[in-house]
Amino acid sequence: MGQSMAAKQQFLDLTRGLWAEVNPAKCPCKGQGWWFAWVGRYFRCPYHSQGVPHPDDTDAGPVDMVTHRLRILREAYRTFRAEAHKAGFLGDFKAACRRDLQGVVNPSPQQWVDMAEEIAARHTEVRQRRLKLVR
Numbered sequence: 001m002g003q004s005m006a007a008k009q010q011f012l013d014l015t016r017g018l019w020a021e022v023n024p025a026k027c028p029c030k031g032q033g034w035w036f037a038w039v040g041r042y043f044r045c046p047y048h049s050q051g052v053p054h055p056d057d058t059d060a061g062p063v064d065m066v067t068h069r070l071r072i073l074r075e076a077y078r079t080f081r082a083e084a085h086k087a088g089f090l091g092d093f094k095a096a097c098r099r100d101l102q103g104v105v106n107p108s109p110q111q112w113v114d115m116a117e118e119i120a121a122r123h124t125e126v127r128q129r130r131l132k133l134v135r
């Protein structure tokens, strides 16, 4: 790939949001919905931009970021729960999160999401290992 081709591909990947993470704490947009990338412009986050206008959009009204944050955290939790079930998790997902959060006093929505991600990752890993054994 020539240099301009590589640059073009890189720009395309930025536009497609391949950089985004479901967990807002790990996402380059930090849950704000838009990421100011090194190429010097904003890119829309495919997971966290719903209802958030472009940061340079001066005509847009104010956005309730507290409500936005709670909504994207709820969505992230559901995504990880679905991932865990897909990977073979059986039972009460919320109870599993609560059990693993036992040492945490008043876990925040973000901590619930972090735990949900961890449990999903654990099950996905076990499933992948099992699939390798079958092959």
Ligand SMILES: [Zn+2]
Pocket (backbone or CB within 6 Å): 020, 021, 024, 027, 028, 029, 030, 031, 032, 033, 045, 046, 047, 048
């Ligand atoms: Zn994001």
